[in-house]
Amino acid sequence: MTNNKEHDKAEVECPSCGLYNLCQLAGLGDANTQVLDSVVNRRKKISKNQILFDANEKFRGIFAVKSGAFKTITHSTDETAQILDFNIPGELIGLDALNAETYLHRVIASENSSICEMDLEVLKKLDDKFIDFQSSLILALANKVRLEQHQSLLISAKSAEHRLAIFLIGLSSRFQQHGLPATQFKLPISRKDIANYLGMAAETVARTFKAIEDKGLIESHARNVKLVKIEELSKLAGTN
Amino acid sequence: MTNNKEHDKAEVECPSCGLYNLCQLAGLGDANTQVLDSVVNRRKKISKNQILFDANEKFRGIFAVKSGAFKTITHSTDETAQILDFNIPGELIGLDALNAETYLHRVIASENSSICEMDLEVLKKLDDKFIDFQSSLILALANKVRLEQHQSLLISAKSAEHRLAIFLIGLSSRFQQHGLPATQFKLPISRKDIANYLGMAAETVARTFKAIEDKGLIESHARNVKLVKIEELSKLAGTN
DNA sequence: CGGATGATTGAAGCAAGTCAAAGTACGTGG
DNA sequence: CCACGTACTTTGACTTGCTTCAATCATCCG
Numbered sequence: 001m002t003n004n005k006e007h008d009k010a011e012v013e014c015p016s017c018g019l020y021n022l023c024q025l026a027g028l029g030d031a032n033t034q035v036l037d038s039v040v041n042r043r044k045k046i047s048k049n050q051i052l053f054d055a056n057e058k059f060r061g062i063f064a065v066k067s068g069a070f071k072t073i074t075h076s077t078d079e080t081a082q083i084l085d086f087n088i089p090g091e092l093i094g095l096d097a098l099n100a101e102t103y104l105h106r107v108i109a110s111e112n113s114s115i116c117e118m119d120l121e122v123l124k125k126l127d128d129k130f131i132d133f134q135s136s137l138i139l140a141l142a143n144k145v146r147l148e149q150h151q152s153l154l155i156s157a158k159s160a161e162h163r164l165a166i167f168l169i170g171l172s173s174r175f176q177q178h179g180l181p182a183t184q185f186k187l188p189i190s191r192k193d194i195a196n197y198l199g200m201a202a203e204t205v206a207r208t209f210k211a212i213e214d215k216g217l218i219e220s221h222a223r224n225v226k227l228v229k230i231e232e233l234s235k236l237a238g239t240n
Numbered sequence: 241m242t243n244n245k246e247h248d249k250a251e252v253e254c255p256s257c258g259l260y261n262l263c264q265l266a267g268l269g270d271a272n273t274q275v276l277d278s279v280v281n282r283r284k285k286i287s288k289n290q291i292l293f294d295a296n297e298k299f300r301g302i303f304a305v306k307s308g309a310f311k312t313i314t315h316s317t318d319e320t321a322q323i324l325d326f327n328i329p330g331e332l333i334g335l336d337a338l339n340a341e342t343y344l345h346r347v348i349a350s351e352n353s354s355i356c357e358m359d360l361e362v363l364k365k366l367d368d369k370f371i372d373f374q375s376s377l378i379l380a381l382a383n384k385v386r387l388e389q390h391q392s393l394l395i396s397a398k399s400a401e402h403r404l405a406i407f408l409i410g411l412s413s414r415f416q417q418h419g420l421p422a423t424q425f426k427l428p429i430s431r432k433d434i435a436n437y438l439g440m441a442a443e444t445v446a447r448t449f450k451a452i453e454d455k456g457l458i459e460s461h462a463r464n465v466k467l468v469k470i471e472e473l474s475k476l477a478g479t480n
Numbered sequence: 481c482g483g484a485t486g487a488t489t490g491a492a493g494c495a496a497g498t499c500a501a502a503g504t505a506c507g508t509g510g
Numbered sequence: 511c512c513a514c515g516t517a518c519t520t521t522g523a524c525t526t527g528c529t530t531c532a533a534t535c536a537t538c539c540g
Contacts, residue, residue, distance in 0.1 A: 072389070082478070084392050096389055098382040104389070134374035141381035142338040148388040149312075149336055149344070152324050155394045156439035158497090160528070192486060199396035201529050206488055222487085222537070238314075238322070398529090400496070432518065441497050446520050462505070462519085 010186065011067040011114070012089035012178050021136035043114045046070075052093065052107040052115070059102055061119040062094040068113020069188030072105045083197040086110065088171075088188050090178025095144055098137075110189045147174070153238070154198065160208040163198050165237035168218070172227055184226040212236075250426065251307040251354070252329035252418050258304050258383070261376035281357040286310075292333065292347040292355070299342055301359040302334040308353020309428030312345045323437040326350065328411070328428050330418025335384055338377075350429045387414070393478070394438065400448040403438050405477035408458070412467055424466045452476075 014020055043066055046052060052063065052070060065087050072085040072093075084105060087093050093115075097103045123133060150170055157163040176182035187194070191209070195202040212218050217233045219226040227233060254260055283306055286292060292303065292310060305327050312325040312333075324345060327333050333355075337343045363373060390410055397403040416422035427434070431449070435442040452458050457473045459466040467473060 074393075082393065082396055084389055096382060096386045099379050100382075100386075104386065131371050131374065134371065134378060138374060138377055138381065139339050141378065141385060142336060142340075144385050145381060145388070146336045146340075146344065148385070148392070149324055151392065151395070152388070153314075153322065155391070156322055156437060158439050190486065191488095197396060199398055202486085203488075203530085204528060207528095210488085430518065431520095442519075443498085443521085444496060447496090450520085 010089060010180055012065070012180060015179075017064050017066070017090050017116070017178070021139065042116050044117060046109045046113045046115055048109050048112050050109050052109065053103045054106045055104060056102045059094070059097045059100060061117055061121075062092055062098070064116045064118070065089045065091050065093065066114040066116060069110045070107050070113065071110045071189055071193065072107050074105060081196075083189070083193055086189050086193075086197070088174055088178070089180060091174070092140055092144070095141060098141075110193065160200055160204050161211060161236060162238070163200065164205070164208045164212060165217075165233050167194065167198060168225065168227065169230075169234055169237045172230070182227075183230065184224075187223045187225055190223070250329060250420055252305070252420060255419075257306070257330050257356070257418070258332040258380055261379065281359075283354045284357060286349045286353045286355060288349050288352050290349050292349065293343045294346045295344060296342045299334070299337045299340060301357055301361075302332055302338070304356045304358070305329045305331050305333065306354040306356055309350045310347050310353065311350045311429055311433065312347050314345060321436075323429070323433055326429050326433075326437065328414055328418070329420060331414070332380055332384070335381060338381075350433065400440055400444050401451060401476060402478070403440065404445070404448045404452060405457075405473050407434065407438060408465070408467065409470075409474055409477045412470070422467075423470065424464075427463045427465055430463070 046068070048068075053060075055075075067089055069089075070087045070093060071083050072087075074082040074084060093107055094103060098120075124130060147170075150173075153166050153170075154163060157166055171185070171188075172182045175185050189197065191205050192202045195205040198205070200208075209218075209220050212233075213220055215232075217227070217229045217236070219228055286308070293300075295315075307329055309329075310327045310333060311323050312327075314322045314324060333347055334343060338360075364370060387410075390413075393406050393410075394403060397406055411425070411428075412422045415425050429437065431445050432442045435445040438445070440448075449458075449460055452473075453460055455472075457467070457469045457476070459468055
């Protein structure tokens with residue numbers, strides 16, 4: 001069931017990670033101090049389709065994606081599961097549960113991945129640094145809010161091409177934000193999952209990828225995508 | 241141009257306001273202390289269509305909606321403006337600009353409204369209470385992240401009925417969250433704006449309202465909506 | 481190498497968009 | 511306070527684009 005090959009994909013460097021400021025505060029600046037290891041469980045491997053945490057599970061901390069990708073889904077059981085969100089390297093998972101007792105949705109690895117985990121209870125013990133920790137957390141949350149407001153463009157997207165363009169542009173800027181290649185990357189979720197996330201038929205996703213490719217805006221093969229004419233793609237997305 | 245009538249609609253009580261914890265810290269607990277008045281500009285009136293702040297305007301603080309409603313839109317000029325978000329009484333505006341120099345989008349009143357403004361720079365002077373202030377801010381941000389994750393259901397909504405049901409259920413839970421009537425309320429934005437926000441034609445919004453009403457799930461006249469069968473509406477929305 | 485899952489392509493049906501027009505609510509000025 | 515104009519809402523007929531169903535092809539992984 002578990003497959004530990006291919007944990008060697010695009011990996012985000014610590015300085016580009018959403019946890020970086022928090023890690024610094026915890027002692028990462030000095031590298032490998034004991035206090036760090038007590039707070040951050042570093043580079044834990046999570047295999048494809050493995051559950052990171054489930055809905056209603058007790059909140060135990062937030063996570064940073066180091067490599068691979070994760071998806072947030074509604075419902076635990078049936079095939080009607082809806083993808084609410086997904087995360088690429090450098091992004092934080094579990095922020096929405098910060099002031100809740102439990103996690104709100106199931107999060108699973110959409111490919112073989114590695115994460116860092118930050119136990120909040122332990123970190124709160126670092127009293128004198130707590131105020132800086134809070135500042136970093138506020139920063140991370142504000143970033144997330146900003147990102148989601150961009151994603152809300154998708155709510156109003158009228159055509160399939162429009163939707164896909166917004167999706168790709170948003171994805172690109174997220175890769176860039178974490179210091180990863182922004183014009184050539186591997187899709188963090190399958191086309192089928194993209195269809196689910198965007199509320200379109202999987203067939204329409206395939207057709208629309210082809211349509212955009214025929215226009216020369218992108219090149220795509222399987223999960224690999226290259227943005228060729230970002231300007232025009234942005235125009236199509238309406239995000240100039 | 242300015243119309244100062246009808247500022248007497250549904251108004252959120254302080255304890256149900258997103259700023260409440262922050263106000264408490266600033267001294268609101270003792271009511272009307274001088275420190276409060278230096279931090280929170282209370283109940284400022286904003287007329288319909290008045291701009292609260294514009295994109296690229298210098299960040300000066302966050303706002304709480306006391307009465308009325310506001311909408312966040314892209315672009316300053318043309319008629320192709322896209323509604324990204326909207327806010328009802330008790331909700332905070334400007335959180336996405338917290339660690340930015342400027343506001344990201346234009347926010348305008350969608351009806352005659354009143355707000356409280358919290359100047360962050362002044363509040364930061366309240367040093368010993370700053371840590372509690374940060375905690376409250378983290379709370380508010382986590383709430384916002386959670387809300388937006390619910391809204392992301394709209395990204396994948398397949399049919400017009402599905403979209404509108406999610407919209408109404410989400411709206412209802414937001415009213416409830418701030419202690420306002422959750423089954424009978426006034427739409428914070430026009431049907432035309434709802435259409436813009438949801439990415440549908442205004443005609444489809446009208447037709448879909450009627451369709452849901454014919455099923456007996458809601459009653460609606462002009463901007464007034466009453467949710468009759470919330471259970472079934474939730475089922476339609478897929479949020480059980 | 482083989483089974484399963486994911487991706488692509490084609491043909492037909494249907495839901496939502498567009499265009500057009502009438503009806504309604506609302507704000508302004510008389 | 512009422513009358514008018516403007517903007518919003520509703521309704522109908524037609525068109526378009528997406529979904530659905532079905533089948534083939536590619537890719538992943540044991």
